[in-house]
Amino acid sequence: MEKWGLNQRLVFGLTQGIDTLWLRMHWRICRLQFPPTPNYSGDSQTGRLSRSHRLSSSVSISVPFSLNMSLRHSIEHAAGVESSISLSNIVTKSKLTLSKYNQRLVDFVEDVACSLFVGKCMKCLEKFEVQNDCLMGNNKQSMSPLLDTLKMERVSTILNPAYPYPHEHSRHTIMAVVVGCLFFISSDNIHTLIQKLDSNVKWWSMYLCLIGFFYFFSSPFIGKTIKPSYSNFSRWYVVWTFVAALYHLPSFQSMGVDLRMNLSLFLTIYVSSVVFLTAFHIIFLGLWYVGIVARVAGKRPEFFTIIQNCAVISIACCVFYSHCGNRAIQRDKYLHQRNSFYSMLFMKSEDGNSWLSNFLHMYELKDQICSSWFAPVGSASDYPLLSKWVIYGELVCSGSCAGPSDEISPLYSLWATFIGLYIANYVVERSTGWALTHPLSLSEYERLKKQMKPDFLDMVPWYSGTSADLFKTMFDLLVSVTLFVGRFDMRMMQAAMNKVPDEAKDGDLLYDHLNERDELWFDFVADTGDGGNSSYAVARLLAQPSIQLKTDSPMYALPRGDLLLIGGDLAYPNPSMFTYEKRFFCPFESALQPPPWYKAEHIALIKPEIPFGITDLHQYDGPQCFIIPGNHDWFDGLHTFMRYICHKSWLGGWLLPQKKSYFALQLPKGWWIFGLDLALHCDIDVYQFKFFAELCKDKIGENDSVIVMTHEPNWLLDWYWNETTGKNASHLICDYLKGRCKLRIAGDLHHYMRHSVVSSEKPVHVQHLLVNGCGGAFLHPTHVFKNFSKFHGAAYDSKATYPSFDDSSKIALGNILKFRKKNWQFDIIGGVIYFVLVFSMFPQCNVIRILQEDSWLGRLKSFLTTLCNAFVCMLQYSYVSSAGTLILMMSSYSFVPSKLSRKRRALIGVLHVLAHMVASFILMLLLELGIEICIRNHLLATSGYHTLYEWYRAMEIEHFPDPTGLRARMEKWTFGLYPACIKYLMSAFDIPEVMAVTRGNICNSGMESLSRGSAIIYYASVFLYFWVFSTPVVSLIFGSYLYICINWFHIHFDEAFSSLRIANYKAFTRFHITVDGDLEVFTLAVDKVPKSWNLDPEWDAEVRLPQQLSHHRRFPSKWKAASGPDPINSVRVVDHFVIERTKPNRSPRPTLNSSVKLICVFWSANIKPADLMQTRFPRCLRLEMGHD
Known part of the structure; x- marks a missing residue:
């Protein structure tokens, strides 16, 4: 049969x-x-x-x-x-x-x-x-x-089938192994284990510490996709080190799991699988190269993916063998086996219950599974060709067998089955890929292309130890500050390029094409270009034809701004082609697409490049954008900003008319906007000052109102740092505008705050101070600036904050709870620092004295004494650890903000370093204690470096006999590589054994007895475990330090919130110059930013003409929120106020040297309060008059 x-x-x-x-x-x-x-x-x-x-x-x-x-x-x-x-x-x-x-x-x-x-x-x-x-x-x-x-x-x-081997094998493997082990482990086995471990508390403690440290180390990667390559590496790294430590502890054999057998068998199968699959992929790529297989098969799998597949196959084989072994083949019919199995599952016992009622006693079920599902496929008599190969296993017959059976071990057939399935699946997927991708027509392909999700970047990892962008940012900043500040200024170069200054003032720097409109809506946003989700959420709101606000009255609509002002810091962390395109232009182009004819790679020779059929900028009715650079835009000397802003024509669907990094806009009803470029000096240069000063004298009337836009809010930062910056800008506002500056707007601080003047003994130079840097960058705290109240001698009161002071202080708690989860790449820096601090302290040969104490109090005293002795020893004899401690002390002192006194900086820095040193020394002693306990109980350092391999060779002879001498021939054919690879692989896997053996040699003969290679291997093996123990602790201590500093001392406002990488709490400000000249100000905010986006079906279904501009569309934005409320539906007003227009004097005396004379006639009449907005306004007659 x-x-x-x-x-x-x-x-x-x-x-x-x-x-x-x-x-x-x-x-x-x-x-x-x-x-x-x-x-x-x-x-x-x-x-x-x-x-x-x-x-x-x-x-x-x-x-x-x-x-x-x-x-x-x-x-x-x-x-x-x-x-x-x-x-x-x-x-x-x-x-x-x-x-x-x-x-x-x-x-x-x-x-x-x-x-x-x-x-x-x-x-x-x-x-x-x-x-x-x-x-x-x-x-x-x-x-x-x-x-x-x-x-x-x-x-x-x-x-578009996904790549058939995604980076999710580790999670599936762990789940399968856990489920399989629990299935085969009965309650009786667990009870035996508990009874055995209950007799000795130290083993329970070691299990608890080991599991705890590994859990906290792997917690950032649980249920979260973090850079698949690093995430999967960390998971496999955890499994490797955890299992290598676990199998030395007693005792999993009580649970039916022989870890030593499984590990040795796993490594052997793993090496075989890697060799076999690597050879297969090389052959397959060769066939693709000569054209035998389809061209689509050229998609090469990553080597790490092949490694994961081999690990999965090996784990499956080991789980099977550990629970079933080499079972004898069952000669029953398959139908009989299936019926007996199903009858056991569903037939009721004598008491009327099925086997599920006795789930914990599953010996019969286990026997059925092993003998039916995993039965051997045959013997040497069935397959004579295989009799030459060593694939025989012993017959499990409880010692009654005279010798090994000729039955083929199911372990080999199971491995061959998995390898065959892998190869078949790989070949089929690659061979049929051509049929799945080519029959699409062009229209079908375009539809599918549109249905891809947006490729938005995540928030910048400011605490990453591996980010090349951050190192480039530091280098650019160092070069800009040390070489160019005070020596070269791009703003002077812009002024020098203007051959005719008068024309420059009227053309390149001054824009008056909006001043003839009856009313105007315009927006302000700053600090964009960090996370793609947050930047797009703001850009999507800016692009909407109107925003419907829910109020007590019927829906109130705010139309899209005809003008968009961006207050700098366009892309983080540094200005480059990649960051500008991916972090800044990509979200805005998805929110409002550029014209169909526009080529993003082209440079604008003549600006503005208005659409065809429009002869002048006054005729253009679409949205426009003006931008000033921020400090991050200046890190490369303003090169990228000039290339992408001043020499490009479109930011998505917003026209870019500006040609320089600073400008002046003349708006309706006597309103002006000054866009100042503060560079890295936090001030305007002399040419910029001259342009705006002459503009104040020649063109701005006495009753006009000016909005000054800068990147940095020096009123808050000067108060916080207790310094004075922007003297030229202050001179311009105080001595030339003379009270006509009604509003100052700025970004740089990534929150929203508005202060309005309360009272002043001196003339008020600025009525309102507004900060809104919620354009997409990480959130900044507001409670740090709670006590600000004076600027230019005037008293100001906080009218609105977003988020509120209480919410801001609560958000800071995330540094304790989420620092490592948000900044998992900080592990590299933190782990290396901790290891350097204790490098010279390994090994601690006298740590056994702690265990010789009789009471817990005595052990605690001995532990603290050993800790103090180690610290003193480091100061007296160590070079590496002492140097690392000194460097860390200096770095901590420099890290404390300079606004504090030197004594307070030194105190905070020393306490910070001491916390890290105590933690690192405690971890070092715990690691040494664990190794010493295992050595004393003969669990480590029993027979040299190759203990696992020697044990495996002994078990291999017993369980996998070699009657034909194949192993000797393979060793001869491979020139000794066959046993050597497995031998050293097992030694590399068994890190605790390497640590224990080398540690014993050092304690017995001193460090001088080791060769340089042996010393490197010892410290590398120690680092592999110490890194697991230290990274959660260093993140916890550093996060606690940031929380204490931001909430108690109000320092590190930038460092403490950049670590949280908060994409929520985004906002922009919408202004409205009404028909009577008043300025309405609305600040719109979104509390929660969506994390995923899908194609907007309304955008996709809307009819589009070939040359239609995107701002004419009803649904201009491409993506909508995939889950949760969309920003359009969740936006709300967090601040609203009105700045009234300055009333003109009744009998103004004209200035003779003015080029434009204004004769203003003010109407007033007896009016009702309800009609006030429609009837109170000045009417101005402009008369062009010549110079004197």
């Missing part, structure tokens, strides 16, 4: 790949030979294509026998047919059988059948495409895209 087991079924499943490949190729040929003819029948409103015609007109396909059995039987049962039947009959009979159900259920059965039998459902695409064509008729321009009928994720999955 034919023998059936899991191995047979798995091998039999290999034919599925061949059947699927044949099916897809056959279907492709049929599509080319018999193109489907549309037959529109059924409901005319839905335009459904006749399914019987659509599925049977081309070809009748038989069901492959090796497809998914359960789903296949379900469809066959619903259709009432046998195994071999045409697909069209299945669908037709399914429809007849299920006609009494909802039509959606019928469609579901058809879709399942189509997807199951036609290889990723290429005909399903035709179905939906034809439906859309019928729905929209012959109007191709208004054709609704595929998204109207099918979710884009499903289409993307069907036609």
